[in-house]
Amino acid sequence: MKTIIHKASDRGAKQISWLKSYHSFSFGDYQDPNKMSFGLLRVLNDDYVEPGMGFGMHGHENMEIVSIPLYGSLNHQDSMGNDAVIKTGDVQIMSAGTGIRHAEFNGSKSEAVKFLQIWVFPKQYNIAPRYAQKSFEEADKHNQFLTVVSPDQENEQAVWINQDAWFSLANLDADKELQYDLKGNASGVYIFVLQGQLSVAEHVLDNRDAIGVYDTTSVVVKAHLDTKLLVIEVPMA
Template sequence: MAIVLYRSESRGTADHGWLKSRHTFSFANYYCPSRLNFGALRVLNDDYVEPKMGFGTHPHDNMEIISIVLDGQLEHKDSMGTGSIIKKGEVQVMSAGSGVTHSEFNPSSGEPVRFFQIWLFPNKKNVTPRYDQAYFDPADLQNNWQLIISPDGANDSMWIHQDAWLFRGNFEAGQLINYQPKNPENGVFLMVIEGEIEVAGHVLSRRDAVGLTELDGKLPIQIEKESQLLLMEVPMAI
């Protein structure tokens, strides 16, 4: 097994006043040659946006973009004609494909929005841009891997143009849980949203993450404290 640790405090930092962001991988003004991506996973930004502020209209292409709202609301508008508000418990997917412009704002007058912004390299280029949004019942997270993103929309998940899977789960302390990779050649990226776990001989706390490759069978994860986890299985060859 090969292991890469991504400690919370080692992430890149951006503070624009209205936006506070932590970058697991190189992004904008944060550049680290050893942290360009983890296989198909290109961006994982931990964003905080003040009320009535946000990202103006800007372009994307050939990227699968996922937003997971942790608290608050995020208003989305794009060149496809989509206009929507993503709330806590909801997830947004946008295939940028041949090219799309969009904006994202916090529509609240008093509450900040916190969300994960995730980009994955697609396995098909210049596809027709598309948008999707769905609510995922938090009750299904309890002591369970809830499938959010998949290549084929299995089990009411949303699909993307990549052979990748994204799960969330909330687990009680004291459990030993397992994750079985779909493809042994893939890598597994695991982040602790909240809580504390032990995996592959390392203790991970809030916003710590680990990338694991060359897995041999199931990945055991010891839940040390009640934890909220984010897990992505992605191809390493892109």
């Protein structure tokens, strides 16, 4: 088993009047040659957007883009004609494929929104752009891993991703221990602490800390406090 630690305090940061954004990997003005990706996981941005503000129309291509609101909601519009709201408990995905333009705004005039935006390199390039979102119940994450993103197109419980990647969420009670079994033969997992404290491979992780684990077939996590976490399994090459 091999590990790499990304402490919350070591992330890149962008702060302007309406946005606070923290980057686990190189992004925009934050460039660190040692943090270009974890396997095929390219971006994990932790964004806070003030009421009524957001990202205007902009383009992407050949990237799988997952958005996970942690609180509040986002208004989404794109060049395919989608006009949707994603809220806490939802997971949204766009396969940018041959090209897509979209905008994301905090539609609330009073409440900030906090969300994760995650980019994964695609398995097939230049596919037709695609959009999907699903809602998930907090109860289904209690002391267990809930798969919210999957490459299995027949898995109606998760949103489909154009890559051999799986995203799972879990809400663990203090002292709860869980084992995550990797699904891909050449995969690693990137474990991101949303809230709380847990141990992984003898490392203690706090809020917004992360650990990448690879060259293994399973990983055990143990919560020291009530803890929420995100596990992203991706091919390492």
